[in-house]
Amino acid sequence: MTNSPNCKECSRKSDSVFSTVTLEENTFIESEKTCENYKRGDVIYREGSRINGVFCICSGVLKIYKTGSDGKEQIVAFAKEGNIMGYRSVLSHEPACTTAQAIEDALICYIPAAVIINIVKTNGEFALSLMQLICKELNQANSYIKDIAQKTVRERLAEVLLMLETNFGINEEGYLNITLTREELANIVGTATESVIRLLSEFKSEEIIVISRKYIKLNNRAFLKKLSKSFS
Amino acid sequence: MTNSPNCKECSRKSDSVFSTVTLEENTFIESEKTCENYKRGDVIYREGSRINGVFCICSGVLKIYKTGSDGKEQIVAFAKEGNIMGYRSVLSHEPACTTAQAIEDALICYIPAAVIINIVKTNGEFALSLMQLICKELNQANSYIKDIAQKTVRERLAEVLLMLETNFGINEEGYLNITLTREELANIVGTATESVIRLLSEFKSEEIIVISRKYIKLNNRAFLKKLSKSFS
DNA sequence: CGCAATATTGATTCCGTTCAAGGGTGGTGG
DNA sequence: CCACCACCCTTGAACGGAATCAATATTGCG
Numbered sequence: 001m002t003n004s005p006n007c008k009e010c011s012r013k014s015d016s017v018f019s020t021v022t023l024e025e026n027t028f029i030e031s032e033k034t035c036e037n038y039k040r041g042d043v044i045y046r047e048g049s050r051i052n053g054v055f056c057i058c059s060g061v062l063k064i065y066k067t068g069s070d071g072k073e074q075i076v077a078f079a080k081e082g083n084i085m086g087y088r089s090v091l092s093h094e095p096a097c098t099t100a101q102a103i104e105d106a107l108i109c110y111i112p113a114a115v116i117i118n119i120v121k122t123n124g125e126f127a128l129s130l131m132q133l134i135c136k137e138l139n140q141a142n143s144y145i146k147d148i149a150q151k152t153v154r155e156r157l158a159e160v161l162l163m164l165e166t167n168f169g170i171n172e173e174g175y176l177n178i179t180l181t182r183e184e185l186a187n188i189v190g191t192a193t194e195s196v197i198r199l200l201s202e203f204k205s206e207e208i209i210v211i212s213r214k215y216i217k218l219n220n221r222a223f224l225k226k227l228s229k230s231f232s
Numbered sequence: 233m234t235n236s237p238n239c240k241e242c243s244r245k246s247d248s249v250f251s252t253v254t255l256e257e258n259t260f261i262e263s264e265k266t267c268e269n270y271k272r273g274d275v276i277y278r279e280g281s282r283i284n285g286v287f288c289i290c291s292g293v294l295k296i297y298k299t300g301s302d303g304k305e306q307i308v309a310f311a312k313e314g315n316i317m318g319y320r321s322v323l324s325h326e327p328a329c330t331t332a333q334a335i336e337d338a339l340i341c342y343i344p345a346a347v348i349i350n351i352v353k354t355n356g357e358f359a360l361s362l363m364q365l366i367c368k369e370l371n372q373a374n375s376y377i378k379d380i381a382q383k384t385v386r387e388r389l390a391e392v393l394l395m396l397e398t399n400f401g402i403n404e405e406g407y408l409n410i411t412l413t414r415e416e417l418a419n420i421v422g423t424a425t426e427s428v429i430r431l432l433s434e435f436k437s438e439e440i441i442v443i444s445r446k447y448i449k450l451n452n453r454a455f456l457k458k459l460s461k462s463f464s
Numbered sequence: 465c466g467c468a469a470t471a472t473t474g475a476t477t478c479c480g481t482t483c484a485a486g487g488g489t490g491g492t493g494g
Numbered sequence: 495c496c497a498c499c500a501c502c503c504t505t506g507a508a509c510g511g512a513a514t515c516a517a518t519a520t521t522g523c524g
Contacts, residue, residue, distance in 0.1 A: 066375065074382060088370065124352060124359065127352060127353070131323050131359070134370060141370060141374055141377060142329070145298075146306035148377060150300040150302070152479075182504090193503085194480090194482080198480095201505090413469090424513055426472085426473085430512095
């Protein structure tokens with residue numbers, strides 16, 4: 001429980017579903033929500049646990065993953081400022097099907113389930129935009145099923161690097177605005193850590209990327225795009 | 233355009249989202265919908281094409297797939313009676329992101345986009361149940377990403393066989409109520425046709441399954457379940 | 465009946481995993 | 495302040511699962 005940010009600010013953030021809530025709904029949310037700070041590594045909610053509300057990210061970055069039977073994580077999404085999480089469990093009254101963990105310090109709001117469900121039922125525009133959001137995620141998930149099934153690890157790594165740039169942008173020096181461990185990168189691509197390391201150093205020696213510590217810069221997007229075989 | 237089935241019948245079918253539409257909405261849908269028969273192999277809509285309505289399946293079975301850059305299909309879902317398709321494109325006003333093709337002769341209704349969107353906006357219960365449906369698919373998709381990334385082909389084939397039984401049931405002799413080509417099976421599992429054939433004949437010689445032509449009977453569910461490492 | 469699609473089996477290759485060992489880095493506490 | 499420890503990164507070697515290529519066999523439809 002810390003300094004509470006203003007939801008009206010959040011709702012203006014890019015591609016937030018909350019752009020369709022009315023002023024009074026906004027006020028209602030404000031009055032019912034709580035906020036909390038999380039440190040890198042903190043788990044916001046865990047796969048299998050009960051959630052009784054949704055989480056909105058004011059700042060920071062989370063990874064959303066499923067854990068395999070051998071304990072290996074598969075990252076299925078990231079969440080950053082303006083994003084909403086946990087709606088699946090809330091809407092379906094089911095335990096969380098993923099784990100959400102901070103990879104950067106984060107400030108996150110919590111909105112009780114009843115508030116969200118009420119708005120979904122009474123505000124058709126909000127329901128529609130939330131649906132569009134879920135549909136988009138569904139499409140991305142289906143695309144990724146195809147990619148993991150059909151592409152090589154090299155192709156998928158190229159794709160993931162481009163996705164990270166699109167999703168998180170670059171800083172003034174051109175480096176990706178996100179740092180992941182090699183293991184986390186492997187857990188997105190769906191491969192072994194060693195494979196990611198080998199391929200990154202291949203890309204580096206082919207001058208497709210530049211690596212400085214944990215920071216990565218894409219040097220040849222056209223090549224990566226061609227390699228990734230993604231035409232979106 | 234053929235003999236038009238009654239939507240009230242459809243809406244009673246198991247797990248149909250239409251169970252939440254009101255009587256008058258139902259009547260409205262009836263008056264606006266059109267129906268069509270499709271033969272095995274017919275494509276209902278193709279990835280990239282525009283759809284201006286949703287499809288409801290009265291009878292028959294479809295495969296929903298994405299096509300990779302080399303033309304290989306990745307099946308991401310099946311649709312059978314009571315299911316709805318194409319809502320993603322309708323809700324988001326985007327081209328279809330998958331192809332839907334009949335693998336059994338099918339009778340399919342078409343409901344114009346405006347009708348569905350109108351009901352979503354005005355009937356909160358319907359919006360909610362449609363959302364729950366999409367969320368369920370999203371969760372299944374994310375689970376499958378993890379599975380393809382982490383499990384062996386053998387494990388995934390076991391999982392797919394169990395899924396087919398759950399989804400389509402068995403006939404009086406215990407055989408799966410669906411027949412797929414080996415290639416289609418491979419396109420679900422995400423592997424090569426030859427690999428599926430080899431593994432099926434392994435399962436057969438281990439007496440885990442029985443194969444009679446295109447028909448498959450699961451003989452040892454417990455073993456398949458253990459093998460698949462799925463605990464759902 | 466004949467052709468085309470589907471299924472099967474074998475041989476070979478190779479991509480990626482696994483196992484192993486060593487080097488680097490950052491954070492913490494004495 | 496720096497020494498130590500845990501964690502992360504890197505590289506090498508060997509193995510193995512699955513893809514690919516190739517050559518039939520079988521099925522079922524027109």
